[in-house]
Amino acid sequence: MTTEASLAYVEQFQSEDDHLRTARQHAETVGVVPVLPGARAALSFLAGAAGAKSVAEIGTGTGVSGLALLRGMLPDGVLTSVDLEAENQRLARQVFLSAGISPTRFRLITGSALDVLPRLNDGGYDLVFCDGDKVEYGEYLDEALRLTRAGGFVVFDNALWHDRVADPSQRDPETLAIRELVERVRADEDLSALLLPLGDGLLVLQKPH
Numbered sequence: 001m002t003t004e005a006s007l008a009y010v011e012q013f014q015s016e017d018d019h020l021r022t023a024r025q026h027a028e029t030v031g032v033v034p035v036l037p038g039a040r041a042a043l044s045f046l047a048g049a050a051g052a053k054s055v056a057e058i059g060t061g062t063g064v065s066g067l068a069l070l071r072g073m074l075p076d077g078v079l080t081s082v083d084l085e086a087e088n089q090r091l092a093r094q095v096f097l098s099a100g101i102s103p104t105r106f107r108l109i110t111g112s113a114l115d116v117l118p119r120l121n122d123g124g125y126d127l128v129f130c131d132g133d134k135v136e137y138g139e140y141l142d143e144a145l146r147l148t149r150a151g152g153f154v155v156f157d158n159a160l161w162h163d164r165v166a167d168p169s170q171r172d173p174e175t176l177a178i179r180e181l182v183e184r185v186r187a188d189e190d191l192s193a194l195l196l197p198l199g200d201g202l203l204v205l206q207k208p209h
């Protein structure tokens with residue numbers, strides 16, 4: 001079994017530069033919780049492995065996951081990221097620009113995910129990353145499967161939700177929604193999926209070819 005010490009070792013395996021540190025400081029200031037370092041590294045890796053030219057993100061926050069995705073994608077790849085909060089996106093934009101990312105490589109859309117996602121193109125994305133409202137995760141899966149190209153990836157953060165998903169006595173709305181999502185993905189024989197104990201848990205699935 002993996003011990004707490006090993007999980008902590010995994011999180012420390014990848015170092016973070018000043019731009020990621022600044023994004024994390026902004027997150028603390030505005031009160032959002034960014035992906036932890038293990039999950040952040042996995043996002044870069046997956047965007048690279050997918051040869052991603054086009055990625056959609058739900059939950060820009062202050063740009064930790066967005067910068068990871070932009071760094072993993074092809075050099076001309078474009079990130080489309082949705083968030084309810086314009087202030088969070090203003091800080092994410094600052095982080096991307098100071099990290100040397102061209103403004104042509106990201107499109108930040110302010111709005112509610114369930115209003116914005118239906119306007120995005122079917123099959124137009126190599127990877128869709130979901131990190132918005134946990135209660136909406138089931139609806140994000142429906143939208144993400146529509147948006148992702150065949151063979152592309154859909155990734156959810158907080159799939160273990162602070163150890164609550166694995167504990168059946170925890171029945172708050174966020175935990176129930178995430179547990180339902182994980183069970184739905186597990187039961188779907190068409191989806192190849194991984195539940196990774198990185199950060200707060202990363203659920204990765206591949207849309208069938």
Ligand SMILES: C[S@@+](CC[C@H](N)C(=O)[O-])C[C@H]1O[C@@H](n2cnc3c(N)ncnc32)[C@H](O)[C@@H]1O
Binds near residue numbers: 058062133
């Ligand atoms: C956990 S934070 C995202 C952190 C970011 N992915 C990162 O790692 O840097 C969640 C974000 O989702 C946004 N959010 C919450 N509910 C939303 C919704 N229904 N539609 C769009 N964004 C939402 C919040 O404003 C917040 O910025």
